[in-house]
Amino acid sequence: MTDATFVQLLDLACGAFLLTAVLVLWRRELAAIVWLFALQGIALTALIVVLGARQGDVELILIGLGVGALRAGLLPYLMRRALVAGGGGRETQPLVNVATSLLVAAVLAMLAYALSQPLVRLSPTPATQAVPVALTVLLIGFFLLVTRRRALSQLVGFLLMDNAITAAAFLTTSGVPLVVELGISLDVLLAVLVLQVLTTRMRAAFGGTDLDELRELHD
Amino acid sequence: MNLVGTLFVASLSCCALAAAAALTAPAKARLWLAGLCTAAAGACGAAAGVAALAGQSWSAWLPGLLPLAGARLALDPLSGAFVVVTGTVAVCAAIHGIGYCRHGLDGRVFQAVLPVFVASMLLVPAAASVSTFLLAWELMAVSSLLLVLAEHRRNTSVRRAGLWYAVMTHLGLVAILVGLVAFAAGAGGESFAQLREAGLPPAVKTVVFLTTLAGFASKAGIVPLHVWLPRAHPEAPSHVSALMSAAMVNMGAYGVVRVGLDLLHGGPAWWWLLVLAAGAVSALYGILQAAVSSDLKRLLGYSTTENLGLVMVGVGAAGFLAATGIPVLATLALAAALLHVVNHAAFKTTLFLSAGSVLYATGVRDLDALGGLRDRMPYTTALFAAGALCASALPPGNAFVSEWLLLQSLIHAVPGSGVAGAVTMPLAVGMIALSAGLAVATFVKAFGVGFLARPRSAEAGRAEEVPPVMLGGTALAVACCVALAVAPTVVVPALGRAVAVVFPGRDVVSGELTLRLAGVSGVVSPLLIAVALLVSVMAVLVLVRVAATRRARRAARLWDCGAGPMSARMEYTATSFAEPLQRVFDNVLAPESDVDVTPMKESAYLVERVRFHARVPDRIEHRLYDPLIAAAAAVGRRARVLATGSVHRYLGYGFWALAGALVVLVVLW
Numbered sequence: 001m002t003d004a005t006f007v008q009l010l011d012l013a014c015g016a017f018l019l020t021a022v023l024v025l026w027r028r029e030l031a032a033i034v035w036l037f038a039l040q041g042i043a044l045t046a047l048i049v050v051l052g053a054r055q056g057d058v059e060l061i062l063i064g065l066g067v068g069a070l071r072a073g074l075l076p077y078l079m080r081r082a083l084v085a086g087g088g089g090r091e092t093q094p095l096v097n098v099a100t101s102l103l104v105a106a107v108l109a110m111l112a113y114a115l116s117q118p119l120v121r122l123s124p125t126p127a128t129q130a131v132p133v134a135l136t137v138l139l140i141g142f143f144l145l146v147t148r149r150r151a152l153s154q155l156v157g158f159l160l161m162d163n164a165i166t167a168a169a170f171l172t173t174s175g176v177p178l179v180v181e182l183g184i185s186l187d188v189l190l191a192v193l194v195l196q197v198l199t200t201r202m203r204a205a206f207g208g209t210d211l212d213e214l215r216e217l218h219d
Numbered sequence: 220m221n222l223v224g225t226l227f228v229a230s231l232s233c234c235a236l237a238a239a240a241a242l243t244a245p246a247k248a249r250l251w252l253a254g255l256c257t258a259a260a261g262a263c264g265a266a267a268g269v270a271a272l273a274g275q276s277w278s279a280w281l282p283g284l285l286p287l288a289g290a291r292l293a294l295d296p297l298s299g300a301f302v303v304v305t306g307t308v309a310v311c312a313a314i315h316g317i318g319y320c321r322h323g324l325d326g327r328v329f330q331a332v333l334p335v336f337v338a339s340m341l342l343v344p345a346a347a348s349v350s351t352f353l354l355a356w357e358l359m360a361v362s363s364l365l366l367v368l369a370e371h372r373r374n375t376s377v378r379r380a381g382l383w384y385a386v387m388t389h390l391g392l393v394a395i396l397v398g399l400v401a402f403a404a405g406a407g408g409e410s411f412a413q414l415r416e417a418g419l420p421p422a423v424k425t426v427v428f429l430t431t432l433a434g435f436a437s438k439a440g441i442v443p444l445h446v447w448l449p450r451a452h453p454e455a456p457s458h459v460s461a462l463m464s465a466a467m468v469n470m471g472a473y474g475v476v477r478v479g480l481d482l483l484h485g486g487p488a489w490w491w492l493l494v495l496a497a498g499a500v501s502a503l504y505g506i507l508q509a510a511v512s513s514d515l516k517r518l519l520g521y522s523t524t525e526n527l528g529l530v531m532v533g534v535g536a537a538g539f540l541a542a543t544g545i546p547v548l549a550t551l552a553l554a555a556a557l558l559h560v561v562n563h564a565a566f567k568t569t570l571f572l573s574a575g576s577v578l579y580a581t582g583v584r585d586l587d588a589l590g591g592l593r594d595r596m597p598y599t600t601a602l603f604a605a606g607a608l609c610a611s612a613l614p615p616g617n618a619f620v621s622e623w624l625l626l627q628s629l630i631h632a633v634p635g636s637g638v639a640g641a642v643t644m645p646l647a648v649g650m651i652a653l654s655a656g657l658a659v660a661t662f663v664k665a666f667g668v669g670f671l672a673r674p675r676s677a678e679a680g681r682a683e684e685v686p687p688v689m690l691g692g693t694a695l696a697v698a699c700c701v702a703l704a705v706a707p708t709v710v711v712p713a714l715g716r717a718v719a720v721v722f723p724g725r726d727v728v729s730g731e732l733t734l735r736l737a738g739v740s741g742v743v744s745p746l747l748i749a750v751a752l753l754v755s756v757m758a759v760l761v762l763v764r765v766a767a768t769r770r771a772r773r774a775a776r777l778w779d780c781g782a783g784p785m786s787a788r789m790e791y792t793a794t795s796f797a798e799p800l801q802r803v804f805d806n807v808l809a810p811e812s813d814v815d816v817t818p819m820k821e822s823a824y825l826v827e828r829v830r831f832h833a834r835v836p837d838r839i840e841h842r843l844y845d846p847l848i849a850a851a852a853a854v855g856r857r858a859r860v861l862a863t864g865s866v867h868r869y870l871g872y873g874f875w876a877l878a879g880a881l882v883v884l885v886v887l888w
Contacts, residue, residue: 111881111885115881142873
């Protein structure tokens, strides 16, 4: 792989990574959001595999494929199952409307870019220069978590943050040890399983998954 | 590994074994297995400490045990002195605990935490790096907190006590953490050896000293950071109280000596005058509160504040005298302080364990409801009497020797220590003398009202002697008291080696039978005093007996002013005994009393009932802590506006705070 191809492939993967996050912010159908999340998982896999191929590190490629299986396969599958059980639906009324959300995403992207300049200056490689993308997705994920009402879209926000953290880890270091990545992935899986149970219970108790219904639990 | 190391590791292994036994053994064998293993751990620890005091040193570095820096352990004579004390107290408390825990304290967790607590107290003085020290310190705090809370189901006041203790001990930990981390950052390394070599600017040194002093003083129960002590010590199970009061609080003194005198090599005189003043105030305030307290264990807790105050007077005097250039007396003062640590541990173990026996037999610790135990619990009474005598700082008790040494060092300091010394030393002497006097009154009250005369309640009337194993643990502590009282000539030179870690190259005392102070004139012979006292008491007894047998005995009715028969309600109580003292120190103690007269319906001149209620609140707590707590509570109430129950709002706080912090970072960088 030549330098130019590597940079192009890396940028393509990162671009897809960022684009899916922004699209999650745009779309309101929950089914589409899950589908976009799966696409982002594939982008993340591509990113790690490209990095692994560049370094000639088979272990890294295998880790990338494992991450892909989890984030593009298992997690979307679990979410889709929860969605089917809940009868689908739309994100009816986000706390911040979609147009404003997209503007906020732009501001967050600028913030992330400004923030990661010192990091990029430390070692200006193509991989490190892509760190702003990961930070942007992190902030977008957090923003999604804050502004969406439905439990499932909040879950996607949480998983976007986690994707971003994984991406940042692979971009800034030359490979995360298998044990660490395994730990993080199992954590995420557990969180999703717990939230899935929680969603089911909420639906049983309140008839919906609007998290603000939980306000009644406040003393 | 040499002898010290082997014994120390054996001690820690015994603690682990005890914890494992407590967790796995069946209920029948649990108390004995765990208790004996803990006692063995204490014995090994004490032996390791003695070997370290004898001059053998040991150090170990376990790089894999803690992340980043690894654990560093080292035993020098100074650590050894504190390890001996902890180990010996642990032996007595563990043996006593085998009997004491039979009623409801034989749970797995409680039995397993106790050896962990002992192990942590052995590790604190043995730690030789900042991270190891802090880890052991926190382990000690957490395990003791769990032990204090052991009886929280029985009594709601236990929870309050636990809360106070948890907050105070963790604030103390934060202070120590800040101080030591600043120290380590300035020194460029975190092992004690590196800290010793560090040359810090004086301002940093002062910050390190003052923050660590605050933390250590709160552990030692020094006024005004003592508030947890008179709450936690009464509410903990009694053998835990003994461990806390006789071993754990010493770690505060150890910390001040280790950090202030050893790692920071002393400092300006005003540091040590501060320590001395805090110690003197604690001594006086502690014993005053003890004198008017009618709860037996609360009384003992306040007496701990007094004694640690005296230790701090010694430590402060040592630092001050070293800073003013009188090393001979500095050595003497520090030796006196360490000796008082040892002596206090011995008699406080005795007293708390006997108080535990009383509590076990009667379920009461209010002195006004006790009494009449001499006939029902003769052995416990004798053991408590021995402890009370030792605690009164009178010959032939052991506290007399250390307080005498302390007074000698202060009195001889007056000529050479400048204006500051000329003002403070006589004041300190006066305060020590006053606290010693009050201590006599306090322990006369505790013993006289608590054990003699007739029982003042049905519970006290039903008391029976406690099982032999409890008596055995207490008797061991009394044996230590006696040994310390008659043979300080053996103990003081050994402690002199501990002092030499800080002030090298000088003997403190000499002589086998009499203590001769090195460098100044002063001689005392505790053994001869004890023998002389014993002989004279025997002589008086024999004379009285001889004189009494000359005349025939005549039985007659006791004179009761014609009001008889005399009841237990007519006896002197703890409250009435302390009343004159309370009157004298009215301005300091500010007691609260409340008289409630209910007249009869028919006439206002006829009284149906008079209710009198008196209590002596802890004034420092009242003035200093209540406003703070009220302010914190007010802030908390106002902050409830922020918590509406909306998950989005909570997440939003996090998001906007993060975004704000990032923006600030971008703008400022």
